[in-house]
Each structure stands twice: as structure tokens, then as C-alpha cells.
Amino acid sequence: MSLPVVALVGRPNVGKSTIFNRIINSRVAIVEDKAGVTRDRIYARAEWMGHEFILIDTGGITLDSGEIEEQIKAQAEIAIDEADVIVMLGDVTQHMTNMDETIAKMLYRTKKPVILAINKADNPEQRTDIYDFYSLGLGDPIPVSGSHGTGMGDLLDAIVGEFGDKANQHEDGSIRFSVIGRPNVGKSSLVNAILGEQRVIVSNIEGTTRDAIDTTFTNDGQKYTIVDTAGIRRRGKVYEKTEKYSVLRAISAIEESDITLLVLDASTGIREQDKHVAGYAHDAGRGVIIVVNKWDLPKKDSRSMKDFEDTIRREFQYLDYAPIIFVSAKTGQRVPDILKLVKEVHENQTRRIQSSVLNDLLLEATRITPTPLVNGKRLRIYYMTQVAVTPPTFVVFVNDPELLHFSYQRFLINQLRQNFDFVGTPIKILARKRK
Numbered sequence: 001m002s003l004p005v006v007a008l009v010g011r012p013n014v015g016k017s018t019i020f021n022r023i024i025n026s027r028v029a030i031v032e033d034k035a036g037v038t039r040d041r042i043y044a045r046a047e048w049m050g051h052e053f054i055l056i057d058t059g060g061i062t063l064d065s066g067e068i069e070e071q072i073k074a075q076a077e078i079a080i081d082e083a084d085v086i087v088m089l090g091d092v093t094q095h096m097t098n099m100d101e102t103i104a105k106m107l108y109r110t111k112k113p114v115i116l117a118i119n120k121a122d123n124p125e126q127r128t129d130i131y132d133f134y135s136l137g138l139g140d141p142i143p144v145s146g147s148h149g150t151g152m153g154d155l156l157d158a159i160v161g162e163f164g165d166k167a168n169q170h171e172d173g174s175i176r177f178s179v180i181g182r183p184n185v186g187k188s189s190l191v192n193a194i195l196g197e198q199r200v201i202v203s204n205i206e207g208t209t210r211d212a213i214d215t216t217f218t219n220d221g222q223k224y225t226i227v228d229t230a231g232i233r234r235r236g237k238v239y240e241k242t243e244k245y246s247v248l249r250a251i252s253a254i255e256e257s258d259i260t261l262l263v264l265d266a267s268t269g270i271r272e273q274d275k276h277v278a279g280y281a282h283d284a285g286r287g288v289i290i291v292v293n294k295w296d297l298p299k300k301d302s303r304s305m306k307d308f309e310d311t312i313r314r315e316f317q318y319l320d321y322a323p324i325i326f327v328s329a330k331t332g333q334r335v336p337d338i339l340k341l342v343k344e345v346h347e348n349q350t351r352r353i354q355s356s357v358l359n360d361l362l363l364e365a366t367r368i369t370p371t372p373l374v375n376g377k378r379l380r381i382y383y384m385t386q387v388a389v390t391p392p393t394f395v396v397f398v399n400d401p402e403l404l405h406f407s408y409q410r411f412l413i414n415q416l417r418q419n420f421d422f423v424g425t426p427i428k429i430l431a432r433k434r435k
């Protein structure tokens with residue numbers, strides 16, 4: 001479930017974003033760039049030889065003010081705090097600089113694996129020039145050329161070679177959820193309100209590699225883990241005030257959870273930044289619950305809740321599956337219902353439907369709404385089966401996958417939602433050609 005995080009660091013202009021884009025583009029097929037969701041280019045999922053990971057370009061996270069020196073120090077700190085593997089980039093055309101030494105010195109402090117890659121080694125002579133960089137004391141430098149793409153395989157092999165067995169870390173039967181939202185919506189207050197009623201089993205356990213703090217407790221016989229409360233309780237570093245960093249923090253919390261609570265503030269309404277955070281929650285394919293906090297504040301009448309709900313549905317159309325709950329961390333109103341909802345969504349996202357039942361549904365659905373005719377060719381659906389949970393993923397075997405357009409896919413998803421409880425979870429449909 002949780003993916004390893006790889007961070008790129010290096011002084012300005014060494015080619016971090018070029019290398020970043022190279023690594024991303026090596027697996028274009030997996031990127032799902034959804035329209036309407038703002039993408040931050042500092043973060044992406046990547047894949048090499050079957051190993052999936054998260055790549056961060058720390059160069060994209062800059063402080064509002066500060067000298068270059070301070071900027072790169074903050075970037076190196078982010079890598080040290082967030083990553084499982086750090087890649088330090090140098091530039092062979094500029095040789096080794098004082099700034100490279102400064103970064104290297106910071107990286108000595110970490111126990112995490114550091115890989116040294118030297119960029120702009122575009123030709124054989126330059127590839128021998130990289131040996132200067134041995135004196136950084138970070139091991140064998142790997143020559144790469146972001147613009148030509150050479151050496152990328154060696155770099156990626158070295159990166160994935162450092163991944164431990166991270167995927168099997170969280171198999172303790174607990175439902176993992178994260179609490180995300182823009183600053184000041186009341187995330188910490190909510191976490192405290194939820195925890196206030198619980199007997200916390202384990203708290204403040206440092207993540208194995210990341211500098212994250214998870215909290216585990218049992219409620220009504222079910223174990224829960226709140227992921228990454230470190231990101232919620234400020235640790236007081238300068239870069240934590242930057243928006244890109246808080247987005248990054250939210251993203252790693254989402255990636256490590258089954259369910260994400262997206263917190264909105266009833267007293268301020270929906271802001272642009274809420275939409276960015278919501279987009280990431282949706283993209284990850286996990287369960288989502290929209291929590292409208294500070295419900296004690298607005299003046300209310302019988303329509304207030306419905307009105308707010310309508311606004312949410314309009315602003316976050318892609319989150320149409322997410323239930324909405326109105327709470328107050330301050331008064332405790334409906335706070336106990338949050339965990340009930342988390343448990344329910346978890347049941348839904350792990351729900352498995354038998355193929356025979358699915359095919360009865362398919363028969364009925366295609367009877368009500370016949371499959372479309374596309375350029376004179378009719379889509380034929382032969383069979384449907386569930387292949388995965390979290391999120392529930394269904395494969396439909398068809399005569400021609402190109403004929404299964406978004407609207408009919410949408411129709412099938414709606415049929416599934418009408419017949420089974422999938423509240424809180426996205427549903428994926430994949431088309432395969434029947435042989």
C-alpha cells in the first residue's frame with residue numbers, strides 16, 4: 001500500500017526537473033492526468049521494472065524569501081524528512097561547487113540511502129569527468145544525461161535497488177485514515193476530538209524511514225490508525241509554511257491510507273486550495289469522506305446543510321461518491337459518527353461481488369440501456385468480473401475496448417452503485433478485448 005518515496009536534490013540548474021520528467025515519462029501509460037485537477041509538477045508516481053514509487057523534485061518547493069543557500073538547505077531537509085531514497089544531482093559541466101559540498105554535508109546526517117548522479121554527462125569525455133565528485137563522499141557517482149536520456153537505466157536500477165520491503169509494512173488489520181485540508185480548517189482539532197474519546201494503543205511511533213508519526217487505537221473492536229499526524233502537529237520548520245510542502249505532506253498521507261478525510265471549513269466556505277487537495281485525494285483512488293468542520297459557527301436554518309452540500313457537489317463533481325458529514329471539533333457534534341463512516345467506507349472499498357451476480361446485473365443493465373453504436377459498430381459486453389478491491393475494480397470483456405466510451409462506463413458504474421453499497425469509494429472499470 002505505501003509506496004517508497006524518492007527525492008531529487010541538487011543546487012539550482014543541475015537539471016532536477018529534466019531528470020524528473022525523464023523518470024516520469026518512462027512510464028507514461030500509468031499517469032492518469034485527469035482534466036480539471038491541477039497538477040503540481042513537484043510530485044509524481046513513477047515505475048521502473050515493476051517497482052512503483054513516488055518521486056519528488058525538491059527544487060519545486062521554494063521558500064517565499066531567502067538566499068539560494070537557505071533554499072537548498074530547506075530542500076535537502078525536505079528530502080531527509082520525507083524520502084526513503086535520496087538522489088543528489090551534480091552537473092559535470094560546472095564541476096564540483098561549494099554548494100554541492102554544502103548539500104552533501106547535510107546528507108551525511110541521514111541514515112537513508114543517498115545516490116549520487118552526475119548530470120549533463122552527454123558524451124564519453126564528460127562521463128570520465130565525473131570522478132571529481134568522488135570526493136563528496138557519497139559513493140560512486142552515476143553519469144546521466146537528462147537531455148539525452150543516457151544512464152537513466154543505471155540510475156533507476158540503483159534507486160529501486162534501495163527499496164526495502166515497504167509494501168508489507170502495515171498488515172495489522174487496522175483501517176488507516178488520514179486527515180487532510182488546507183491550513184486552519186481544524187485538522188488537529190478534529191484529530192484531537194476523535195482521539196479524545198479513544199484509548200490510544202500506540203502513539204508517536206516513528207515511521208520506519210520517514211519522519212512521520214502514526215497513532216493507533218481501537219474503537220468498538222476495530223483497530224484504526226491515523227496516518228501522519230506529524231504533518232498535522234507542526235514541527236516548526238520554515239519550509240512547512242510553504243503551500244507546496246503542505247500539499248506534498250497531504251499527498252504522502254493520502255498514499256499511506258485506505259481512507260482520506262477531506263476537511264473543509266464551514267465558516268469560510270470552499271477555497272481554491274481546497275480543490276487542489278481534493279484533486280489529490282481523488283487521484284489516489286482511495287476512499288474519501290468530506291468532513292465539513294466548524295459547523296457550530298455559521299448561522300443556520302433548515303436549508304443551510306442542503307445548501308452547503310449542493311455547493312460541495314458542484315465544486316467537487318469528481319468526488320460524487322464521497323459522503324459528507326457536518327461536524328464541530330469544538331462542540332464534539334457528530335464527531336463519533338466519523339469513525340462509523342470510516343468503517344462503513346472501508347467495508348465498501350473492500351467489497352467483492354460474485355461474477356454470477358455481476359453478470360445478472362450486466363444483463364439487466366444492457367436490457368434497459370442498450371450498448372451504444374459507435375461509427376456503425378456496436379459495443380458488445382460479454383462478461384464482467386471484479387479483479388481488485390481498494391478501489392473496487394471491474395474488468396468487462398468486450399468485442400472492442402475502443403467502443404466503451406466514458407458515458408457508458410459511467411452508466412455501468414451508476415448501475416453498480418445503485419445495486420451495491422459503494423459509498424465513499426471510487427470504482428474503476430477496465431475494458432479488455434475478449435479473445
Ligand SMILES: Nc1nc2c(ncn2[C@@H]2O[C@H](COP(=O)(O)OP(=O)(O)OP(=O)(O)O)[C@@H](O)[C@H]2O)c(=O)[nH]1
Pocket residue numbers: 010011012013014015016017018019059119120121122144145146147148
Ligand atoms: N547539456 C545538458 N543540459 C542539460 C541536461 N539536463 C538539463 N540540462 C539543462 O540544464 C538547465 C537546467 O535544467 P533544469 O532541469 O531546469 O534544472 P533544475 O535543477 O530543475 O533547476 P532549478 O529549477 O533551478 O532547480 C536547462 O537549460 C536544461 O536544458 C543534460 O543532460 N545535458
Ligand SMILES: Nc1nc2c(ncn2[C@@H]2O[C@H](COP(=O)(O)OP(=O)(O)OP(=O)(O)O)[C@@H](O)[C@H]2O)c(=O)[nH]1
Pocket residue numbers: 181182183184185186187188189190232234293294295296297327328329330331
Ligand atoms: N468554532 C470552531 N473552531 C474550530 C473548530 N475546529 C477548529 N477550530 C479552530 O480553528 C483554528 C484552527 O484549528 P486547527 O485544528 O489548528 O487547524 P489545522 O487545520 O490543524 O491547521 P494547520 O495546522 O494550520 O493546518 C483553531 O483556532 C481552532 O480552535 C470548530 O469545530 N469550531
